[in-house]
Amino acid sequence: DTGVSQDPRHKITKRGQNVTFRCDPISEHNRLYWYRQTLGQGPEFLTYFQNEAQLEKSRLLSDRFSAERPKGSFSTLEIQRTEQGDSAMYLCASSLAGSGQLNEKLFFGSGTQLSVL
């Protein structure tokens, strides 16, 4: 399987707990993105990396959210002290920057569905 892989597929947690999600991008892709999607809405940008550098983080993103991509390959997204409003599908996507097009095409993983009770 050479697509974007996310783990776990589902996560149920209690309010106040910390959770961590993992994303493995397409191997030759140098950019990795995290999005969040709630029912009836389009994906909302959270943050993205080029290689190991975090280039942009949404201004709407709480300090409880942190993401890493330590070796420029897989990435983790951690949410501390989860709240019920954090319940959503967390999508990871990857792309190849510098492919000759003005903007990259994103390829999404299957997502991690988070439910905060």
Add this chain to the structure above:
Amino acid sequence: QKEVEQNSGPLSVPEGAIASLNCTYSDRGSQSFFWYRQYSGKSPELIMSIYSNGDKEDGRFTAQLNKASQYVSLLIRDSQPSDSATYLCAWGGSRLTFGEGTQLTVNP
């Protein structure tokens, strides 16, 4: 003002008809647009990209871009029940911003 706005849904068309989906954007600096299809419970899947004014055709899909009017559209010809999904438009800077999506239902 929203960065991307899509025509309100849901949209329902009979099988074999043309489905027309529209998207407007506010940033005149936008240079690239994409259409993604998302089936219920699944992640978005890229179906079309367009970078310059005019039409771009791929099978039953045609994307249209008009930068002067700041809109992009997607036409689906000979719609099939399997086309029933939510269609998301997105524009790209260093990262993509997505619209809310239009839910399309194709009735047999």
